[in-house]
Amino acid sequence: MLDFFTIFSKGGIVLWCFQGAGVTQSFTGPVNALIRSVILQERSGNNSFTHDALTLKYKLDNEFELLFVVGFQKILTLTYVDKLIDDIQLHFRDRYKNELVQKGALKFLNHSFQFENDFIKLLREAEYSSKARSPAHMRTFKESEKSQKTVKSMIETKGGDKGKDQGGKKNKNTKKEAELEKAEQHKSSFSVQKTVENGNQGLTSEEIMQKNREKFFSKRMVDDRC
Numbered sequence: 001m002l003d004f005f006t007i008f009s010k011g012g013i014v015l016w017c018f019q020g021a022g023v024t025q026s027f028t029g030p031v032n033a034l035i036r037s038v039i040l041q042e043r044s045g046n047n048s049f050t051h052d053a054l055t056l057k058y059k060l061d062n063e064f065e066l067l068f069v070v071g072f073q074k075i076l077t078l079t080y081v082d083k084l085i086d087d088i089q090l091h092f093r094d095r096y097k098n099e100l101v102q103k104g105a106l107k108f109l110n111h112s113f114q115f116e117n118d119f120i121k122l123l124r125e126a127e128y129s130s131k132a133r134s135p136a137h138m139r140t141f142k143e144s145e146k147s148q149k150t151v152k153s154m155i156e157t158k159g160g161d162k163g164k165d166q167g168g169k170k171n172k173n174t175k176k177e178a179e180l181e182k183a184e185q186h187k188s189s190f191s192v193q194k195t196v197e198n199g200n201q202g203l204t205s206e207e208i209m210q211k212n213r214e215k216f217f218s219k220r221m222v223d224d225r226c
Contacts, residue, residue, distance in 0.1 A: 003027065007115075039060075054071045095115075
């Protein structure tokens with residue numbers, strides 16, 4: 001927030017001034033201090049001057065012998081002030097160029113410089129431009145997504161992962177058992193098929209041996225007869 005903005009000649013004639021809302025203190029003292037300490041001494045620097053609780057920034061226009069001064073509380077950091085002074089200087093010069101080129105001090109006294117609406121417009125543009133250039137707001141820890149995870153949800157997630165691992169192991173074991181069972185079934189099927197092929201289905205080992213002996217003796221008897 002600005003305390004004041006004023007435009008005056010090097011001779012001390014105020015052409016136009018603006019005072020911020022709620023500001024009751026006169027800016028005459030700070031401006032006079034600026035003129036005595038800086039302007040009359042013709043000191044060059046960063047175009048900034050501190051007086052009590054105020055910071056004053058200024059710009060000289062040597063062509064038209066004008067001085068543009070803005071004042072604000074020194075505890076504030078207003079990044080748009082330099083742009084505002086440049087814009088005000090150019091706009092004021094362009095609008096009142098014909099009046100400013102006249103000779104003598106009467107050129108300031110004989111004219112009324114209405115600049116309120118222009119100033120407010122340029123001030124809003126400078127403020128908006130400063131906000132647009134400001135870096136993106138970094139979220140605090142409380143605003144981050146990580147802070148939204150409660151201890152309970154983290155425990156549940158960990159337990160869910162464990163169950164998932166156990167489920168994977170269980171599936172692998174089941175698959176192995178199925179493969180073993182399939183192999184046993186295949187082996188059993190093969191043995192049954194072999195037994196059926198030999199005509200020995202349902203016989204014990206001893207019965208099969210007895211049957212084979214009988215076949216052998218029967219075959220010998222047939223051969224002897226022949």
